[in-house]
Amino acid sequence: MDKKIGFIGCGNMGEAILGGIISSGVLEGKNIWVSELSSDRLKELSDKYEVNTTTDGKEVVKNTDIFIIAVKPNIYPVVLENIKELIDSTKTVVTIAAGVTIASVENIIGSDKKIIRTMPNTPALVGEGMTSISPNGVVKEDEVEEVKGIFKSFGKAEILSEYLIDSVIGVSGSAPAYVFMFIEALADGAVLEGMPREKAYQFAAQTVLGSAKMVLETGKHPGVLKDAVCSPGGTTIEAVKVLEEEGFRKAVIKAVEACASKSKKMSK
Ligand SMILES: NC(=O)C1=CN([C@@H]2O[C@H](COP(=O)(O)OP(=O)(O)OC[C@H]3O[C@@H](n4cnc5c(N)ncnc54)[C@H](O)[C@@H]3O)[C@@H](O)[C@H]2O)C=CC1
Numbered sequence: 001m002d003k004k005i006g007f008i009g010c011g012n013m014g015e016a017i018l019g020g021i022i023s024s025g026v027l028e029g030k031n032i033w034v035s036e037l038s039s040d041r042l043k044e045l046s047d048k049y050e051v052n053t054t055t056d057g058k059e060v061v062k063n064t065d066i067f068i069i070a071v072k073p074n075i076y077p078v079v080l081e082n083i084k085e086l087i088d089s090t091k092t093v094v095t096i097a098a099g100v101t102i103a104s105v106e107n108i109i110g111s112d113k114k115i116i117r118t119m120p121n122t123p124a125l126v127g128e129g130m131t132s133i134s135p136n137g138v139v140k141e142d143e144v145e146e147v148k149g150i151f152k153s154f155g156k157a158e159i160l161s162e163y164l165i166d167s168v169i170g171v172s173g174s175a176p177a178y179v180f181m182f183i184e185a186l187a188d189g190a191v192l193e194g195m196p197r198e199k200a201y202q203f204a205a206q207t208v209l210g211s212a213k214m215v216l217e218t219g220k221h222p223g224v225l226k227d228a229v230c231s232p233g234g235t236t237i238e239a240v241k242v243l244e245e246e247g248f249r250k251a252v253i254k255a256v257e258a259c260a261s262k263s264k265k266m267s268k
């Protein structure tokens with residue numbers, strides 16, 4: 001890729017994207033600019049990824065074509081106010097924050113500026129991210145495809161209308177947290193039955209990975225795949241019965257709903 005990419009803020013999610021881009025080889029560190037608050041954090045990032053660093057967000061905008069604002073939602077107005085004079089028709093602003101709408105960004109920098117709202121997730125770091133991409137009306141189709149290409153370099157990416165972003169946060173943006181909780185609980189169960197802790201994480205995580213791959217690669221309904229594991233009168237159906245009794249599916253659906261509802265509240 002011949003474009004230059006920037007990050008304003010590079011914490012958990014910013015670094016997951018940065019790490020994903022570098023590992024994929026789509027861009028080299030010399031074509032990436034990162035701004036952070038402390039020089040210590042910048043040194044850590046330049047040592048690890050060989051990127052250009054600065055404590056001034058303006059330098060990121062000046063030196064890049066596409067830049068990702070990866071600060072907490074409440075810091076967006078401060079960052080946008082600081083850089084707005086430098087944003088012209090050659091720049092594409094990419095946002096990743098929960099609750100920061102395209103309209104709220106347009107209110108600060110202008111609706112004539114190219115804005116792409118995305119919702120990534122941290123598995124980007126290992127090349128298995130899932131990202132939604134919602135452009136405003138100014139971004140041209142090939143420019144959207146270009147940004148989609150960046151996100152696809154470390155996982156899957158889909159162009160979606162912004163109104164779906166709350167469900168995206170519920171099902172993928174925040175969801176790695178619930179999947180990690182499931183893996184932890186699965187491993188706890190195995191430890192309870194006597195398996196050493198490290199082995200338990202390996203068995204649990206590989207099972208989640210393999211099951212996810214089966215859904216994606218066979219195209220079969222998850223219920224059909226579940227049925228194929230449940231031998232009549234066997235062990236699995238005993239576990240399935242307990243999960244139903246304890247409200248496993250209800251809890252997960254309600255968790256996604258709570259997450260989406262918080263996202264809607266943050267957007268007001
Ligand atoms: N953590 C996650 O799994 C996901 C996070 N997001 C979004 O990503 C954004 C960042 O979240 P995290 O990475 O989790 O937070 P974080 O707190 O780990 O990272 C934010 C970084 O921004 C830096 N920062 C703050 N003000 C700055 C400024 N003025 N200039 C430059 N850097 C500045 C902080 O030092 C920090 O390293 C949030 O808006 C969140 O909604 C979206 C999807 C998933």
Ligand SMILES: O=C(O)[C@@H]1CCC=N1
Nearest residue numbers: 097098169173174175
């Ligand atoms: O918890 C949060 O608000 C952010 C947005 C999606 C994942 N983390």
